[in-house]
Amino acid sequence: MQHDPNAPWGADNPLPPRRSGLELIWEGKYDACGRRRGPSLPPFPVTLRRREVVDPPPDAPARPMSGVFRNRLIRGDNKLAMAALLPEFRGRVNLVYIDPPFAAGADFRADVALGEDPAIIRKARSAPEAIAYRDAWGTGADSYPQMMYERLVLIRELLSPDGxxxxxCDWRANAMLRLICDEIFGVECFQREIIWRIGWVSGYKAAAANWIRNHDTILFYTRDPTRFTFNKEYLPYPPGYRRRDGSPPRGPGYPLEDTWNCSEMDRLDSIQIKSFSREKVGYETQKNEALLRRIIRASSNEGDLVADFFCGSGTTLAVAEELGRRWIGCDIGRHALHIARKRLIDRQRSLTAKGSPCQPFDTFDLEDAERCWWFSHRLSASEENYRRTLLEHLGATPLASSPVQSESGEEKPLPGSGVLHGQRGDELVHIAPPGARFSRADLEQALAAARGRGGNRLVCLAWEFEPDLARRAEWHGNARLLVIPPEAMEPNRREVVFFEPGWLDVEICWRAPFCADVRLTGFRPCLPERGDPELRARAAEAPFDLLDFWAIDFEHDPDIALFRHRWQSYRTRNNRRLVLESDRGYTYVGPGQRTVAVKAVDVFGMETVALVRLGL
Known part of the structure; x- marks a missing residue:
């Protein structure tokens, strides 16, 4: 009997046969008519906006590839990012490795250090990425399988025929993910369940009154069960090894099994139990480069395209770059992408120093697609819902906007109506629209509205501010700017931290006519509105201690939002020194008007940009 997808299912209209005989069911998997839901995506095209261009060092050798492929590092919801990639990359990705959250319901944090002090501090909950991906897809037992189902459907579309x-994953998610993958890919496409022993056991784990839990699981699926890349790997025979009959060994070694790090010959301990590991970048769920090196070598060839849509600190991408693969990475966390960007720039430099080729990469975001989708899908395109949601996160109440009657009985609008939207104590609140960049003119309008209302203090909420606007707001004395964080869009989010934008002071150092460098002379980092007093004191006394990375675009075009890295300085876990004056000696070709853009990133991954206009 033929199934009619537009009619309710039932005895006369059965669902089509499933790819597997066993199925995992969760709330929301099927619609009211019994139809299986596909990924929930915006009704409008989702596109990627290129934000940064990061080329290899000028002396880097070129990699021989057919054409120049620019690797991609994307910040945003990976579901929307994959939807944006589909038109160009459908069926073209050779290998996908993902390390998604394990349905743990926990907050994943990163460690940060301040200044040149190597001592690590635990990032406070007030930091934006302290809660970067916890419950970003909701709460409850049904949200995790739905989140993973949607993304795995898109991953399958992106995989090449031999991908x-x-x-x-671990014990919390492996059974669930196995059933979901069996349904999406087919049971026949399951290849192996790899057991990765984490390493030696000590401390609280050893005290458990049970079998000691000490492994993760890696599920291996292919797009086609009979056509996939696999380069078999071997463990070398130990020195002096002989066969039972005394003859020398044949072949390259012991073929790797599906249990890893289970013998002295196969040491692959997790770096999370190695406090001395130089690989560590301070990211809680960071995996070993050796682990990714094994997977990428086995299931891809040089020049192939590797993707990681939960890329975190960028381990997959760094190893792919080292092994001559092209790559695409995505993560929702601002701090994660900041760590990954530094790591990839550092990998470009280390490969260049060895005389090895490396590829350029660009960073992207989803422009305002996430905000527009959130506004239309979750808030029903209602400005009232939008403002009410943000006011609740801020701890403010809506401002009365109904007209008042004058003594003559005439109705008059309240001063500031339409510009002022809320009140928190003695502060009036303005909320910028979801797709707007808050400008100097917007600030002046909001200040005028506040004065007309008799208010002494003003708070302006926006997703993005013009460069250096925070300084102007502070100059007014009674105005504060707060950046709306992406966490405000997460369902069931009870706590949202707003950040005050910072500013940056720079000066141009002329080495010769038309030859320039940049010196940093002042910095105010972005700080949480209600942050740690000790952190604020440190920021006031030694603001550059909170600076983690800065870069220069000597030929910036202010009309487009594209930053071209032409010089960078950054701290790493192993080298805390940060220079405050560039040594590029950038030479301009001929006279004319130029704009220098300087981007600073603090320890929380928040960016501050300064623009300097030159007349040569």
Missing amino acids: SLYIH
């Missing part, structure tokens, strides 16, 4: 997928 492979590796999913890193």
